[in-house]
Amino acid sequence: MPKDHGIGASSKRREDVRFLSGRGRYTDDMNLARQAYAVFLRAQVAHAKINKIDTTDAAAMPGVIRVFTAQDFSGVGGLPCGWQVTDRHGNAMLEPKHPILAEGKIRYVGEALAMIVAETEAQARDAAEAIVMDVEDLPAVVDMKAAAAGGTLVHDDIGSNLCYDWGFVEDNKAAVDEAFARADHVTTLELVNNRLAPNPMEPRVAIGDYDFSTDQHTLYTTSQNPHVIRLLMGAFVLGIPEHKLRVVAPDVGGGFGSKIFHYAEEAAVTFAAKELRRPVKWTSTRSEAFITDAHGRDHVTKIELALDKDGHFQAIRTETFANMGAYLSTFAPSVPTWLHGTLMAGNYKTPLIYVNVKAVFTNTVPVDAYRGAGRPEATFQLERVIDKAAREMGMDPVELRRKNFVQPDEFPYQTPVAVVYDTGNYQATMDKLLDIADVAGFEARRAESAEAGKLRGLGLNCYIEACGIAPSNLVGQLGARAGLYESATVRVNATGGIVVMTGSHSHGQGHETTFAQVIADMIGIAENQVEIVHGDTANTPMGMGTYGSRSLAVGGSAMVRAANKVINKAKKIAAHLLEASEADIELKDGAFSVAGTDKSVDWGSVCLAAYVPHNYPLEDLEPGLEETAFYDPSNFTYPAGAYACEVEVDPETGKVTICAFAAADDFGNVVNPMIVEGQVHGGLAQGIGQALLEGVSYDENGQLLSGSYMDYAMPRADDVPSYVVDHSCQTPCTHNPLGVKGCGEAGAIGSPPAVVNAVIDALHRGGITHVTHIDMPLTPGRVWSAIQG
Amino acid sequence: MTKVSMTVNGRSMSGDIEGRTLLVDFLRQGLGLTGTHVGCDTSQCGACVVHVDGKAVKSCTVFAADVAGAEVTTIEGMGNPDGSLGVIQQAFQDHHGLQCGFCTPGMVMSAAALLAENPKPTEAEIRHYLEGNICRCTGYHNIVKAIMAASGQDVSAVAAE
Ligand code: FES
Ligand code: FES
Numbered sequence: 001m002p003k004d005h006g007i008g009a010s011s012k013r014r015e016d017v018r019f020l021s022g023r024g025r026y027t028d029d030m031n032l033a034r035q036a037y038a039v040f041l042r043a044q045v046a047h048a049k050i051n052k053i054d055t056t057d058a059a060a061m062p063g064v065i066r067v068f069t070a071q072d073f074s075g076v077g078g079l080p081c082g083w084q085v086t087d088r089h090g091n092a093m094l095e096p097k098h099p100i101l102a103e104g105k106i107r108y109v110g111e112a113l114a115m116i117v118a119e120t121e122a123q124a125r126d127a128a129e130a131i132v133m134d135v136e137d138l139p140a141v142v143d144m145k146a147a148a149a150g151g152t153l154v155h156d157d158i159g160s161n162l163c164y165d166w167g168f169v170e171d172n173k174a175a176v177d178e179a180f181a182r183a184d185h186v187t188t189l190e191l192v193n194n195r196l197a198p199n200p201m202e203p204r205v206a207i208g209d210y211d212f213s214t215d216q217h218t219l220y221t222t223s224q225n226p227h228v229i230r231l232l233m234g235a236f237v238l239g240i241p242e243h244k245l246r247v248v249a250p251d252v253g254g255g256f257g258s259k260i261f262h263y264a265e266e267a268a269v270t271f272a273a274k275e276l277r278r279p280v281k282w283t284s285t286r287s288e289a290f291i292t293d294a295h296g297r298d299h300v301t302k303i304e305l306a307l308d309k310d311g312h313f314q315a316i317r318t319e320t321f322a323n324m325g326a327y328l329s330t331f332a333p334s335v336p337t338w339l340h341g342t343l344m345a346g347n348y349k350t351p352l353i354y355v356n357v358k359a360v361f362t363n364t365v366p367v368d369a370y371r372g373a374g375r376p377e378a379t380f381q382l383e384r385v386i387d388k389a390a391r392e393m394g395m396d397p398v399e400l401r402r403k404n405f406v407q408p409d410e411f412p413y414q415t416p417v418a419v420v421y422d423t424g425n426y427q428a429t430m431d432k433l434l435d436i437a438d439v440a441g442f443e444a445r446r447a448e449s450a451e452a453g454k455l456r457g458l459g460l461n462c463y464i465e466a467c468g469i470a471p472s473n474l475v476g477q478l479g480a481r482a483g484l485y486e487s488a489t490v491r492v493n494a495t496g497g498i499v500v501m502t503g504s505h506s507h508g509q510g511h512e513t514t515f516a517q518v519i520a521d522m523i524g525i526a527e528n529q530v531e532i533v534h535g536d537t538a539n540t541p542m543g544m545g546t547y548g549s550r551s552l553a554v555g556g557s558a559m560v561r562a563a564n565k566v567i568n569k570a571k572k573i574a575a576h577l578l579e580a581s582e583a584d585i586e587l588k589d590g591a592f593s594v595a596g597t598d599k600s601v602d603w604g605s606v607c608l609a610a611y612v613p614h615n616y617p618l619e620d621l622e623p624g625l626e627e628t629a630f631y632d633p634s635n636f637t638y639p640a641g642a643y644a645c646e647v648e649v650d651p652e653t654g655k656v657t658i659c660a661f662a663a664a665d666d667f668g669n670v671v672n673p674m675i676v677e678g679q680v681h682g683g684l685a686q687g688i689g690q691a692l693l694e695g696v697s698y699d700e701n702g703q704l705l706s707g708s709y710m711d712y713a714m715p716r717a718d719d720v721p722s723y724v725v726d727h728s729c730q731t732p733c734t735h736n737p738l739g740v741k742g743c744g745e746a747g748a749i750g751s752p753p754a755v756v757n758a759v760i761d762a763l764h765r766g767g768i769t770h771v772t773h774i775d776m777p778l779t780p781g782r783v784w785s786a787i788q789g
Numbered sequence: 790m791t792k793v794s795m796t797v798n799g800r801s802m803s804g805d806i807e808g809r810t811l812l813v814d815f816l817r818q819g820l821g822l823t824g825t826h827v828g829c830d831t832s833q834c835g836a837c838v839v840h841v842d843g844k845a846v847k848s849c850t851v852f853a854a855d856v857a858g859a860e861v862t863t864i865e866g867m868g869n870p871d872g873s874l875g876v877i878q879q880a881f882q883d884h885h886g887l888q889c890g891f892c893t894p895g896m897v898m899s900a901a902a903l904l905a906e907n908p909k910p911t912e913a914e915i916r917h918y919l920e921g922n923i924c925r926c927t928g929y930h931n932i933v934k935a936i937m938a939a940s941g942q943d944v945s946a947v948a949a950e
Contacts, residue, residue, distance in 0.1 A: 019890025022824015
């Protein structure tokens, strides 16, 4: 019987009622009294020297309150970068200043040059057009390898376009080279991990507000982590102490990483609200989102896999160019390094690994974390090169993988790339996959497709990811400039209802439902007795927010810890009320009882006693029932799984159709299966989108060619199939109290190689054996050209 | 500024607008009906879909003045008279057809228009009809399932998990 409430139940989402009835409260739904509107004048060229910005005419336009340029921000800091990477020679990465409005130079199309604040948005827009720019165009650097080679500099003052040249594990380099020299077989693959635009459906919005009577600043913003924004913007940009700055991220319409970062517009409207003593609101258009929201991926990689004659992996060596764009976005340096290099062991026992990453500045939008962040890049290259190796060596791709798996009895497993996998069972997820994907029936389906003139292919692969970022002391050593714990306050009210204030943030993940399920289960009360509050620094403890599939693993753990403190105290109160020893008190189904007796007191009575402490051990125990906990994980979590994609390729046109997609995941314990499956579905669509449709494209002058939904192909309902997903293989995480691993990114990490493997398989089965790789997105044009050779 | 009147969710509403005011802006700013969303500026995403005289319309592509006198229905008007969720809305909740909720009002309005035209659509027909509605969160699987369920059809046809 599936459970109907608590942990393990597919409880319906309580947040849905407001979203379905049009009563969500997204940032753009908010309007403050006396609000003015901000519009940003944005760079139309990718690289230019700014001689002068003349705002005289614009400032005189109807309704214009003020026009801000870089000079107005000369007294405040630039946008900070939250992660410092140290290169292979022990030097700190190059870290250029990231101004709020362009200073002296334009470095990418879309960069904010001036902010116009007016009575209406239309007036601000009209005034933006009246600003006269005197600029001298410079040649743009767009191609990463060209940028790395020198020539035109994106930032003249730092002297190079190479942000860092990172080696990992640098001490392994010589041994890796030796292993390659000895190997029986080496498979080499050069590939591109295409640049993507995250595209949460809600564009970014920021509203700054200032109360001069209390010197209080408030920023309402579309963020995945309001406390992080408060810290970064307050401490590093505007110099506002936290107690004078409140950041609110109400309902947020998706993020996928792109709403982690601190963006210039947030600081600009907060600053302007104080200057003008009026609320200032900015709403991004979609076109603006394409040229201002941090992009994702954009790696160019050469990977080599060394094998012995039986197919055992001996070593992996990679060289990657990673695009940083024009400036370092908040967590950009960590993505191609620590979130990528540490995953290069995959699900396999490869004794020697060396990863080299050259991060490069170019005249493009900053690039940062996007769903999966580094781990999709690692998985794609690894799972593609394994498929290629299997083909070259005449081995079955599944058997080759199985042979190299970390075996179920080998956990905890120390990889050669620093991380230690706590649990997993890769054979089990592979077995499950072969079953749910009906691999046995593939041949019959292929024959059917062949009759219709279509080439059918099957692509399989595994993935592993590191989630639940992260042990603070570890990431501190790796360059993080923040702690990565999470927090929760569990507040029990006098009549027994509970409010949990969490530092995690939901922007589609359903925390209001799942977190309540956990608390209800722990205490044995109804889920509707529990309310979850998130998204406002004024009423939640300092927490690092939601990304990297960390909410339940880290935020949920903090909440469990706080709830346990509450329960321990409640037991003391119950022991007093029942005149029993605390050690004998048991909590079950919402009642405290004395072991071995029929004496009990219910949850509500204990709560009431805590707040109306008439019969209460006041000398030993404070009244009240409210606890806060912080949780700093001792390790990452390692969700893993196996995915299968079946495609049909039309050899006449190159069009790829996804016929079926199956995913067998191990997320450890699962709190709400319905929500977990939904997370996988969404990730799969994004991964399929990356594989077949999506790609940010710039011309050689740095003009964005894919700047709207007309030319950036988002997956739509008829581009994707129904998915078959399974999460019944569960090896619970050993180091967090819920045994959960995280499920938000798996789909986006595991699916791109499955799609590409399937297309290559289809071509080979169809006799088109000269094609060993096609770069994503696999558009009909690219596939057709590959077929033609 | 000109005065425009229309019936919105069964009530007559009016407001002063500029000639260039889009229907979506009139609904959101003029009437405070913020359930209708704006997800793009090229008429591609469908977050803004409402019904005008019973037809699904992208409210970001029509001027408010052009629908003067029309019957407009928005997501706020899709519930039952007692305030509970209507059949399609309820199916979206039952089948987890939404995550962040941003595309959801447009999805529900499109789904309602589809079912009015085609009460028992196939999975392929649903997917095809949703061409103009982008969802970045759900991967569409559960949206398709919800619409199937709302039409009273068996959802096991949509691949089981
Ligand atoms: S807002 Fe995107 S179609 Fe109307
Ligand atoms: S639910 Fe988020 S865009 Fe559809």
